[in-house]
Amino acid sequence: MTLALGPVLRHVAETTAVVWVQTEAPAEVEILGCSATTFEVDDCHYALVVVEGLTPDSVFQYEVHIDGVKAWPEPGSEFPPSVIRTRGPKTADRLKVIFGSCRYPKTGDPKIDDKLGLDALDCFATRLTAMPVEEWPDALLLLGDQVYADELTPEARRQLAGHRKSKRRPPDEVVTYTEYERLYRHTWGDPEIRWILSTLPTAMIFDDHDIRDDWNTSAPWRAEVNKKPWWRDRIHAGLGSYWVYQHLGNLSPAELAADDDYQKVLAIEGDCWPHLVELADRADYEVDGDKGLRFSFRWDLGRSRLVMVDSRNARILDSGDRKMLGDREFRWVEEQVADDLDSVDHLLIGSSLPWLLPPALGDIQIINEIAADRPGLRGTIAEKIRQAADLEHWPAFLQSFLRFSGMIEAAAQGSPATISVLSGDVHHSYAARALFRGTGETTVHQLVCSPVHNYVPAPVKPAFKFAWSARVARLTRRWAKRAGSPDLPMSWANLSGPQFGNTIASFEAKGRVAEVFFEQPEDNGELSTVAQVKLSG
The missing domain is CATH 3.60.21.70 (Alkaline phosphatase D (PhoD))
Structure with a gap:
């Protein structure tokens, strides 16, 4: 059996690691002597193998076996072996x-x-x-x-x-x-x-x-x-x-x-x-x-x-x-x-x-949020601008x-x-x-x-350079405070x-x-x- 996708090395600590895989069918997945059974979502099959008993500050080459048959590395792979490198006191x-x-x-x-x-x-x-x-x-x-x-x-x-x-x-x-x-x-x-x-x-x-x-x-x-x-x-x-x-x-x-x-x-x-x-x-x-x-x-x-x-x-x-x-x-x-x-x-x-x-862009988002919260035509226009200009970053959520x-x-x-x-x-x-x-x-x-x-669209470049201008920033900060x-x-x-x-x-x-x-x-x-x-x- 082959892997549909993965392995993906995820959380790694001093003595443990989590490896995610997607398989083509229900299976038992084994890595470095630790195993997990797949679960099913809409006819797709996944496993998270929790690898335990590792040594801190060490490197472990690993293979993925599915129902006892090696599925990773793939035959003829040009890449180095996949490894789990743990952290520890030395690092x-x-x-x-x-x-x-x-x-x-x-x-x-x-x-x-x-x-x-x-x-x-x-x-x-x-x-x-x-x-x-x-x-x-x-x-x-x-x-x-x-x-x-x-x-x-x-x-x-x-x-x-x-x-x-x-x-x-x-x-x-x-x-x-x-x-x-x-x-x-x-x-x-x-x-x-x-x-x-x-x-x-x-x-x-x-x-x-x-x-x-x-x-x-x-x-x-x-x-x-x-x-x-x-x-x-x-x-x-x-x-x-x-x-x-x-x-x-x-x-x-x-x-x-x-x-x-x-x-x-x-x-x-x-x-x-x-x-x-x-x-x-x-x-x-x-x-x-x-x-x-x-x-x-x-x-x-x-x-x-x-x-x-x-x-x-x-x-x-x-x-x-x-x-x-x-x-x-x-x-x-x-x-x-x-x-x-x-x-x-x-x-x-x-x-x-x-x-x-x-x-300058941060202040514009603050100004827009304040305006969008107001009733009537002004708030409606501000909401349209917010959606059209993607004004929805952290400053647009002021509190x-x-x-x-x-x-x-x-x-x-x-x-x-x-x-x-x-x-x-x-x-x-x-x-x-x-x-x-x-x-x-x-x-x-x-x-x-x-x-x-x-x-990166061409108009974005001059717009962001302009938004970093210290002079423009002073103007928008005064505008934001007035708002x-x-x-x-x-x-x-x-x-x-x-x-x-x-x-x-x-x-x-x-x-x-x-x-x-x-x-x-x-x-x-x-x-x-x-x-x-x-x-x-």
Whole structure:
């Protein structure tokens, strides 16, 4: 039996690792002497193998056996063996993570692929094959738009046309679980991507295109899209497949063991799709100002910590109390950030959407939110502008933006050397330094890497350069204050960028010294550094 997709190496700790696989049929999957039985979703089969008993600070080559037959590595593979590299006391004070967002797959159409340019993650995978394992990154962070459910490649559209039976569904967007399954296979099936996912611990969070462009922009947006006869099917398939393909692997073995939904799925004989429908509804609906499922998560990486924040599905809109996260989930995030900060040298906070935008653009989003909350024609026009211009980032959720900023300011009063917010989404890359009043020696940065592989429209470039202008920022700040914006607890300035084009970023720390590198593919496929920013030390 062969693997349909994977293996994907997910959460790795000192003595454990989680490996995700998709098989062609029900099976027993074994890795390094540990096994798991597949579960079924709509005639697709998956397993998370929890590998236990590993040694800290060690490297383990692994194979995947399905019903006793080796299925990975594939025969004749040109790639090095897949490995699990554990952390431990010897490496606790060192960290290297690569990150980025917005990775559109290769299309097979030369005109489109030439326009998209070289895939930065593909190029990084090629580099990795020639590097000693000891120099490989500790983790890969994918910060949104892992799949494009609403912008299909020509191949994906052809597949859709061949299977779509109902004209009540959109002709060029996926809707069903089966269609999402094909999309994940298409996007993660490239040999280079499949190999790098098999050998670097990978954390993921979604953004809008994993479901639909501008997903959860506002209450009017949700009200309008919910009128579409196929939208509930889309939510069920999109959130259900996200839970299977992306979310489960973010959890540690202990969290998986304590997760009621995962344990219910394992206990179901046969298709567990009905449970995923209920799960997706629970994740999507608002009850008492909160969502029924938390997708935010935490990884401990030696003396560094990653707290990944769901800034898409967690939004509270229907109640009229507009928030980026419900209060219960926000409290959870705050607790993870503040927990035992004396043991943390570098705090990484992941959010698919940037916390700090170019200042002028941030103020415009604040102005728009204030106007959209007002009744009458002014509010209607502001809502139309919000949806047309994609004004739905952290500053467009002002109370959440201020709470998020306050959380970071409080953490900066502690002992971390650096606090870095890692983001994507905006199709340009930059590093910005935030300055709070009286936060001691901790440095705070917004680090954005986007896209990994996508097209950057020409009008975007001058617009973002203009939005970083200090003179324009002073004008928009005065405008925002006149509109009713409070004073912000920090200022920020651009240290690098904006960089345009396909990019992969690396956060590297040793002791309390950290820096970030932004790299882009050259025509020969080699990556070259386009920016390097020292974050501390």
